[in-house]
Amino acid sequence: MSKKNKVLVVDDESDILEMLDYNLSKEGYEVITASDGHAAIEAAKLHNPQLILLDVMMPKMDGIETCRRLREIAKLKETYIIFLTARSEEFTEIAAFEAGANDYLSKPIKPRALLSRLAAYFRRDQNPISEPNVIASGNLIIDRSSYTVTKNGEKIILPKKEFELLYFLSMHPDVVYGRDDLLKYVWGSEVYVVARTIDVHVRKVREKIGEGYITTIKGIGYKFSNENL
Numbered sequence: 323m324s325k326k327n328k329v330l331v332v333d334d335e336s337d338i339l340e341m342l343d344y345n346l347s348k349e350g351y352e353v354i355t356a357s358d359g360h361a362a363i364e365a366a367k368l369h370n371p372q373l374i375l376l377d378v379m380m381p382k383m384d385g386i387e388t389c390r391r392l393r394e395i396a397k398l399k400e401t402y403i404i405f406l407t408a409r410s411e412e413f414t415e416i417a418a419f420e421a422g423a424n425d426y427l428s429k430p431i432k433p434r435a436l437l438s439r440l441a442a443y444f445r446r447d448q449n450p451i452s453e454p455n456v457i458a459s460g461n462l463i464i465d466r467s468s469y470t471v472t473k474n475g476e477k478i479i480l481p482k483k484e485f486e487l488l489y490f491l492s493m494h495p496d497v498v499y500g501r502d503d504l505l506k507y508v509w510g511s512e513v514y515v516v517a518r519t520i521d522v523h524v525r526k527v528r529e530k531i532g533e534g535y536i537t538t539i540k541g542i543g544y545k546f547s548n549e550n551l
Contacts, residue, residue, distance in 0.1 A: 331346070332357075332359070342355075343355055366395070366398055372401065376405055379407065387421075390422065393422035407426075407429060408429040459492060488535075491544065498542055498544070503543070520543075524536055
């Protein structure tokens with residue numbers, strides 16, 4: 323990579339920090355490390371990383387709360403955040419995505435798999451769609467060129483993946499997509515996230531734009547429609 327991408331690694335276990343620092347630096351990333359949530363927030367403000375690897379179980383401030391506070395910082399709202407955790411309970415995954423995480427990776431960490439996932443993210447991020455795409459549905463305007471959503475003239479802020487999910491569904495009105503299809507089309511085959519991620523993101527989109535646009539088809543998936551408005 324010609325210009326180094328910055329990755330902030332946050333974990334209270336020094337051996338994990340050293341292992342990730344070594345592997346990421348060897349791959350050409352600029353690595354910043356922090357051992358707790360407070361230090362992570364200060365490092366993120368100072369270095370403005372493109373991606374954050376964030377442990378869940380940490381002293382002083384856990385990863386969930388750290389993620390929430392990171393998302394409150396304007397310049398970090400679109401920063402890609404991947405949680406690293408040994409915990410596999412479903413509630414942890416849901417809490418992570420509700421806090422603003424983009425992805426979820428279980429420990430023990432396999433360096434090659436992690437590097438592959440990061441490479442896939444940076445490829446997509448550095449090759450955005452260049453042609454503007456504007457979709458108007460009733461009083462809702464979805465503008466892919468500026469990643470903005472406007473309803474009744476008022477701008478609605480959606481994180482990147484929430485926007486892309488809404489955009490994809492709105493590009494195919496009245497077509498029903500299952501969770502696995504949405505994971506493939508919106509997140510991509512090179513990035514692993516659980517199917518429950520879709521439910522969390524749909525709920526958050528509905529909270530922001532209203533209930534009538536994304537319809538649940540029980541036992542199948544979701545579709546975009548304004549027939550109920």
